[in-house]
Amino acid sequence: MQTATPTDRDDPVDTDAVIRVKDLSFRYPGTDRDTLRNVDLTIARGDFVAVVGGNGSAKTTLCKTFNGLVPHYWNGDFAGSVHVDGQDTWESSVAELSSRVGYVYQDFQNQLVRPTVRDEVSFGPLNFGRADHRERTEEALEQLGISHLRDRFVWQLSGGQSHLVALAAVLAMRPDVVVVDEPVAELDPARAREIYLRLRELNEQHGITVVTIEHHAEFIAEFARSVVLMADGAPVWHLPVQEAMDRHGDLEAHGIPAPDAVAVSAAVGARPVALDVPSAARVLRPHVRPGRTGAEPEQTPGPDHTLGSSGAPAEVVASLRAVEHGYRSVSGALTPVLQGIDLTLSAGERIALVGTNGAGKTTLMKLLTGLIVPRQGTVTVDGVDTRSRSAAQLADHVSYLYQQPQRMFLKDSVRADIALFPEGRQVPGAHAMVEEVIDRVGLAPFADRDGRTLSGGQQRRATIGIGLAMRPQLLLLDEPTSSLDIRSRDDVTGMLASLSESVRCAVVATHDMELVASWASRVLVLDQGRVLADLTPRELFSAPEITARARLVPPQAVRIARELGLEPLPLTAAALRSRLGTGTASFLVPQPAAGAVPAPAGAAGTTLEER
Incomplete structure (x- = not known):
């Protein structure tokens, strides 16, 4: 050792x-x-x-x-x-x-125990009798940029905001570790990135x-x-x-993907490898071949989302017209979440829904499922107005996979959870379909296990199986690659790529820009409850004014390519290596x-x- x-x-x-x-x-x-x-x-x-x-x-x-x-x-x-x-x-x-030792758990929602953000952050210092509990609370809120949330009830927070509050509650204790x-x-x-900058500070x-x-x-x-x-x-x-x-080879072998800066610098033989974008650009600049354009880009659909591949009007799967929605606080005040949303989702699209925490992504997806209905405007799915049917009835048309996979497991085995919908609806051939879905998501060895006992990647695959068994026209996934290692992430991404065989339209709410770059054909950028942009991944990552406003950070490969002045922008490390004329396997070999x-x-x- x-x-x-x-x-x-x-x-x-x-x-x-x-x-x-x-x-x-x-x-x-x-x-x-x-x-x-x-x-x-x-x-x-x-x-x-x-x-x-x-x-x-x-x-x-x-x-x-x-x-x-x-x-x-x-x-x-x-x-x-x-x-x-x-x-x-x-x-x-x-x-x-x-x-x-202050600890912020992966299931951080469970460590929020007080009604308001201020109460939660001050809970530890107060219980330990710290006379400066107010100063500690305000300091922690300020450090994480969430002072404006101090009087908000914790149940009003988005998942990302809740995570920041849990971290602030830990920082207020000023622990050694x-x-x-x-x-x-x-x-x-x-x-x-701001969280890591705060941790470094x-x-x-x-x-x-x-x-x-x-x-x-x-x-x-x-x-x-x-x-x-x-x-x-x-x-x-x-x-x-x-x-x-x-x-990096050791890390890759154990499910930790090499950052793009490491991968591309290793591909040109750099030793030591580059650790960040500026150093990777310095290493790669001598390898840029003047005039080299490489293979034409991945994921480049036309800008008109109303047209199919043949040029004929694309089949509409869902639409939102003049949609407004918000939530009432305990005081009765209405907090707007979505404002003036007009969208058409068409067959064959792979849509990434992106934006800062609290931009309204999850609310928009819940509107599409009928779990909630808009305060103003109209939402239709597969031609059905969501006001006219219950969420249970709309489940014949749309399936929503929650951000927390555990919420999808209601039975004592993966097989029973996948079978719940088709058997409950008495779908002909339900048994054979369930077995086919289990094989498709690669969970045959775990089919009789309780889904809550599976690893994170296996749970994600199981939830996709539950969604596929519902045979929806529209499949909605909330953060499907969150907290997964590279093997599990690749499994989920691969299944998403193959959904076109059985799902007419898929929408993924995500902060994973690698997923956006490699999977999406269309990106909807939400900002303060409105659609800031509707464009392709390459168009998005070529528009710094949009990414800055929506707090999006392009993948490292894109940022490296920008430093090198490459056009059109490659979206992945593999595409960048291709543009530079480097090999594709050298960075995968374990290097002691x-x-x-x-x-x-x-x-x-x-x-x-x-x-």
Whole structure:
């Protein structure tokens, strides 16, 4: 097992350990193998650590030992020791540890316990008797740019806003260690970067040790100082970020996609690889061939969405006319969410619905399902006015897959959940159709498992299976790739690409710009409840005034191409490599760090120490 010193780009990390994990093993009740296996890990005080690995690699279980949730809340067979700032977590309660370790959970909605945002953020400092609780509350709200939400009820918040409130409540405690599980889940791209900038500020200016559980390698490369790669319940290695990215092959093999900057710089033989857009552009500039245009772009439908491929009028699947909608607060005031929406959704379209948190994406999708009806205007789906039918009746025409997959599981097995709609509607040949859908989404080995026990990627596939079994004309998906590792994300993206065989029109609400670039044929940009733009992915990423206003950040490949002055813009790393005339496989080959011996998957972790 190799050891290494966690090096910042400027300053070394203090080697004084704030977290020490020794010979740690843990097994959940009722399971036949350890979830954590003989873990040895040291995190230095003041480090900024990214814990990465595929779904099911035990990243979250490991981090829950830092604040005592394992084993005090999630009990089981616990062996070994975990010390935080010298305090043994086995001998300390979760309450005692909470003043040292702040934790924002992946299911962050469950940690919001107070009625208003201000109440929630001040809850911890008040309970610990902090005399400066008001100052702490306002400081945390300001740090995350959500001061305007202070008097809002938490149930009024969007998913991204709720995530920010949960993080603010942690920051108000001013802990020594902050652990954030999937910090950018459900956040718009610009705010996701702001979260990491705030975490960096906490780390560098206040000396807080930051631990993130992350799948987005772009943020890892730019912000982390060291990386722990988890597999099969134990660290494979713990390396400084540059060495970790140089071993991009290891990361790829464990479900962590190489950022575009890493991938394209590795493809031209750069060593060390580039970690961000400016450095990647510098590396690639000598490889730009004057006049080279490469293959013509992916996903370039015509701008007229009312025409089909033959030039004839496209078949209308759904429409919204003069739609206005909003929600009433407890005081009775109406808060507008959507204003003046006029849209036509046509057969054959793959539509990405994008915009900042609170722009109205989820509300628009719920209007299309009939779960809610507009306060003004008309919504029709498959020719049916949503006011004239209940949501249950409209389910024959439209299927909505929730942002949280667990909400889709009502029965005790995946097969039963997929069969629920067709069998309940007595669809002819329902049994055969259910088995076909199960095979199509690749869940035959898990068909008799409760969907709530599956991994994140498997849950997403199961929900798509539920939607397909409904045979909808219109399929709506809310953040289908959120919090997935690369294999699961690719599985879901691949299934989305094949939906044209059985779904006339698909709409995805997403913050995932990689998904927009690689899948969508049309992009609807919402901003403050209105349609800011209706265009193709390439048109969107070529319009900085639109992306800036809607808080969208183009994929790294697009930003690198802009730096290089390439036109038309390639939308993916593969397209960029093609334009540069580089190979497509070199960056996939595991590259051991200089002087390092690769550790076997699942081997015990290592301490970052001076060589």
